[in-house]
Amino acid sequence: MNEDEDKALATHEQELRRGTVVFASLVACRRPQYGYSLLTTLTEAGIATEANTLYPLLRRLEKQGLLTSVWNTEQARPRKYYTLTDSGAEVAAALHRHWLELNSSITKLWKDGTP
Amino acid sequence: MSALTEIYVDNVTRHLPEDSRPDIAAEITATIDDMVDARLGEDADSSPDHTATVEREVLEELGDPVALSREYSNSPQHLIGPNSYPLYIWALRWVLPIVGLLAVLTNIVTTIAVSPGVQIGEIIGKTAGNTVIALLTAFAVITIIIGLGDPGRDGGAADSLRKRKPGTWTIDDLDRRDSHSKQIRAEAGLGLVFIVALAAIPFIPTTLLYVGHLNDGETFVNPDLGVGWLLGYWAFLALMAAVEVIKFTTASAKPTVAIIGGIVDIAMAVFLTIALLTQPVLHPELTNTANADFQQIITVIAIWIIVIWDQVSTWRIYRRNRR
Numbered sequence: 001m002n003e004d005e006d007k008a009l010a011t012h013e014q015e016l017r018r019g020t021v022v023f024a025s026l027v028a029c030r031r032p033q034y035g036y037s038l039l040t041t042l043t044e045a046g047i048a049t050e051a052n053t054l055y056p057l058l059r060r061l062e063k064q065g066l067l068t069s070v071w072n073t074e075q076a077r078p079r080k081y082y083t084l085t086d087s088g089a090e091v092a093a094a095l096h097r098h099w100l101e102l103n104s105s106i107t108k109l110w111k112d113g114t115p
Numbered sequence: 116m117s118a119l120t121e122i123y124v125d126n127v128t129r130h131l132p133e134d135s136r137p138d139i140a141a142e143i144t145a146t147i148d149d150m151v152d153a154r155l156g157e158d159a160d161s162s163p164d165h166t167a168t169v170e171r172e173v174l175e176e177l178g179d180p181v182a183l184s185r186e187y188s189n190s191p192q193h194l195i196g197p198n199s200y201p202l203y204i205w206a207l208r209w210v211l212p213i214v215g216l217l218a219v220l221t222n223i224v225t226t227i228a229v230s231p232g233v234q235i236g237e238i239i240g241k242t243a244g245n246t247v248i249a250l251l252t253a254f255a256v257i258t259i260i261i262g263l264g265d266p267g268r269d270g271g272a273a274d275s276l277r278k279r280k281p282g283t284w285t286i287d288d289l290d291r292r293d294s295h296s297k298q299i300r301a302e303a304g305l306g307l308v309f310i311v312a313l314a315a316i317p318f319i320p321t322t323l324l325y326v327g328h329l330n331d332g333e334t335f336v337n338p339d340l341g342v343g344w345l346l347g348y349w350a351f352l353a354l355m356a357a358v359e360v361i362k363f364t365t366a367s368a369k370p371t372v373a374i375i376g377g378i379v380d381i382a383m384a385v386f387l388t389i390a391l392l393t394q395p396v397l398h399p400e401l402t403n404t405a406n407a408d409f410q411q412i413i414t415v416i417a418i419w420i421i422v423i424w425d426q427v428s429t430w431r432i433y434r435r436n437r438r
Contacts (some may be wrong), residue, residue, distance in 0.1 A: 035146045052186060059187065071141075077145055
């Protein structure tokens with residue numbers, strides 16, 4: 001790939017990742033997660049995420065009512081734990097269905113277009 | 116939390132609405148500490164220099180605080196940017212009650228002075244109408260002045276981003292100025308302006324407020340008032356100004372300074388109460404009616420409302436800053 005193609009790929013990957021990170025965060029927050037633990041969980045799952053986009057995203061999801069948060073001050077370092085709300089669980093389930101449908105559609109398209 | 120992390124967090128939160136700052140600051144701080152610990156856990160070297168290097172790496176990975184702040188705030192949708200917002204609220208909290216009280220006082224005094232046999236209903240009607248207009252005008256003036264003077268509706272974040280090429284941010288680009296100090300200085304500066312205005316009151320002619328016909332354009336204050344009372348008034352104002360100068364130069368709101376400021380304010384209120392209740396402080400031409408005593412009492416009540424308001428406001432700011 002030449003430099004222009006690399007740039008175009010990076011842009012498209014970023015767009016693809018942006019939506020994926022929202023979905024992945026909702027899925028991961030089915031168990032309580034604080035910021036850094038979520039970052040690690042996503043990275044270990046192969047979903048590369050930058051801290052400076054993840055934390056603001058968590059707040060936005062909380063504002064939308066998909067996540068709820070609570071400060072845990074019992075540990076040496078106070079941490080804010082995020083958990084999926086009922087509404088968030090419904091959205092995550094719907095996104096999961098769409099994800100599977102998309103995966104199936106893309107796989108079919110790929111197969112059909114392969115010479 | 117190290118000083119560097121503290122400065123970084125301050126750089127992020129200074130562009131955000133005031134009510135969300137403590138929560139976001141705590142979360143970012145915990146994140147930075149977690150990231151630093153995780154990296155140090157992988158290394159055998161735990162020297163302070165190495166820890167400082169890792170901290171710098173973590174902060175540079177988090178990137179430009181202005182960009183991070185933009186992620187938090189999403190998009191600017193307010194007339195007054197977060198940088199000016201505390202000053203805006205402070206100005207509204209101070210100026211609107213003062214304008215309201217002055218409008219009420221002026222209307223009561225002038226209505227009674229112009230029509231001695233006036234009914235209470237007419238006084239209330241005129242006062243309420245004119246006070247609402249005065250409050251709306253003050254609100255508009257404050258909003259326009261601070262709105263136009265704002266470096267950017269997102270606190271200058273957009274300008275800072277435009278000046279910088281993406282991916283080129285390093286820890287050396289951090290703005291080391293403390294936004295909290297800037298706010299204290301701005302408030303102290305405005306406080307000094309108010310004090311100068313108060314000091315000028317004995318010289319202000321009634322013509323300035325378009326009621327010069329009531330006493331041939333003389334001052335609002337009784338010209339026969341003893342010099343001692345005026346000197347006492349200015350001495351208290353000088354003490355209040357000294358407190359504001361200390362706040363301005365040290366750029367900190369230490370509890371000691373706040374307590375001294377509160378004591379001076381209350382002492383000034385007591386002084387004015389004694390002055391108003393023992394002699395005609397306002398110009399006799401403005402108060403030569405049967406309701407003169409009533410006007411003086413209203414003035415005393417107004418002074419105490421302002422003083423109590425100031426003490427409550429100072430205490431709330433101190434509590435907020437201590438969190």
